[in-house]
Amino acid sequence: MLPDLRRRRFRWGLRWTERPSQGTSFPHWSPTEIGPFVQVGARIAGVGACAIPPPEEVPAGHLMGGGTPMTGNTGPRRTFGxxxxxxxxxxxxxxxxxxxxxxxxxxxxxxxxxxxxxxxxxxxxxxxxxxxxLWTPPRERARRARLDAQRGITFAEWAERSIAGRPLRASTRYRYEGTLRKRILPELGDIPLRELSRLDVTNWYTKMRAQLAAEARAAHRRGDGRGAAFSAYQVLSSVLNDAVDHELLETSPARVKGALRYDAVHEPVVLTPEQMWTLHELMPDYLAALVPLAATTGLRHGELRALQRQHLDLEDPARAVVHVRGTAANNKVSGRYNEIGEPKTKASKRDVAIPSLVVPILKAHLDKHAQPGDDGFVFVGRKGAVLHASVVESNWQAVAQAGGTGRPAHP
The missing domain is CATH 3.30.160 (Double Stranded RNA Binding Domain)
Structure with a gap:
């Protein structure tokens, strides 16, 4: 009987390990493979007991099972997987x-x-x-391992990843990176992210406020640095909240009371009609039309620089409109100082009425200074290129001081 079983091992689904049993030349049978034919410990006629050792005593590769036998392969079988x-x-x-x-x-x-x-x-x-x-699903283990590796990074490393992974405008990204580099990382950058505490953040904020106030006094500025401190704290809080969202921190340590509340030190100056015309007369000819347009429509600095001919509807002076569809930003990262893009918010795309008294000034400006074509820019520099922000800013401040108006709200 036994030789027959051995010859028909694949027919009956029986297999044996490579290790011979002690005291007999007959091989060991796996308890799961003997199945209904032989009870563990039963004696087989003419051979003796099939001594089946417990699994932990069988070297790897000897007690094999599971799966369907492969014809022609008499090697050891796996018991797992x-x-x-x-x-x-x-x-x-x-x-x-x-x-x-x-x-x-x-x-x-x-x-x-x-x-x-x-x-x-x-x-x-x-x-x-x-x-x-100790088993958990492999994917869960891998995710935990990634989180543990990320939790070991410093605040500086995480801040760099956080800012790099956001869909920010180039100018906003540049401002965030500058704030981190100048105001935040020198004090907090080397601290491991998970070890950053509320006390660390509070001490940093207190020290920064004192430093900014001292800088304002030394430069004889009207403010006390609260605006710069507010901006820096906003960046820090944003980076730490991002760490919470990515499960690197349970809560944000940026919880300084009142740090996210800020009121401007001074109110912007609103031009009177007399002041507007004074500045218009003092401004260089290629920028003169910018003054009444900015003062009467409230367009922002970048919106004025991004205006194209197609954005002005001046055919009927009584219904003249400027269509705000873009803004100019200084992308110092790429070196493009007049990058035209979408407005910051959906609400920024708007149509604004132009007073009829400003229409003749704009028409004269278009004939003399603007670039040709529908997509030609309305306000350009002396050499015909898109206006640089510093050109508008420096000229505006100069004529504002000369006209005795201080610094106006626009542009």
Whole structure:
């Protein structure tokens, strides 16, 4: 009977390990493979007891089971998981191995490897975690490992990643990076992100406020640096809130009371009609039309510089309109100082009425100074290029001081 069983092992689904039992030449039978034929500990006629050792006493590769036998392969079988060759198409060459197993969650988990030994090592490691009751799904483990690695970074490293990963305008990104570099990182940059405390943030804010106030006094400025401190705290708070969103921190340590409240030190100056015409007369000819347009429509600095001919509807002076569709920004990162883009908000795209008394001034300006074509810019420099922000700013301040108006609200 026994020789027949051995010859028909694949027919009956019976297999044996490579290690001979002690005291007999008959091989060991796996308890899961003997099945209904032989009870563990029963005696087989003419051979003696099938001594089946517990699994922990069987060296790796000897007690094999699971899966369907492969005809012609009499090697040891795996007791846990499966290995599958990954082949290229259509040549059929082996390009790697896929290891798979069913976890305690009753789901299939797999991973690809370049060689068989690495795949087997992974399966053995997974089985060990299961045996020790330490197993979690591989993807969850990988996610936790990434989080742990990120939690070990410094505040400076995280701040760089946080700013780089946001869809910010070039000018906003440049301002954030400058604030970090100048106001925040010298004090907080080297602190590990997870160790950054409320006390660290409070001490930094207090020190920065005192420093900015001293700088304002030294420069004889009217303010006390609260605006700069407010901007710096906004950037810090934003970066730390981003860390909370990415599960690197449970709560943000940026909780300084009153740090996010700020009122301007002085109110902007609103031009009277007399002041507007005074500045119009003092401004260089190629910029003169900018004064009444800015004063009567309230367009922002960048919006004025981004205006094109197609944005002005001056055919009927009584119904003249300026269509605000873009803004000019200084992208110092790329070196493009007149980058035309979309307005900051949807509400910034708007149509604004132009007073009829300003229409003749604009028409004369278009004939003399603006670029040609519908997409030609309305306000350009002396050489015909798009206005640089500093040109508008310096000329506006100069004529404002000469006209005795202080610094107006616009542009």
């Amino acid at each position: 499966e290995l599958e060759r990954r082949k290229s198409q259509p040549a059929g060459a082996v390009i790697g191995w896929r290891a798979r197993y069913t976890g305690p969650d009753l789901k299939r988990h797999s991973r690809n490897f370049g060689d068989k030994m690495a795949a087997e090592a992974w399966l053995n490691a997974e089985r060990l975690l299961i045996d020790r009751d």
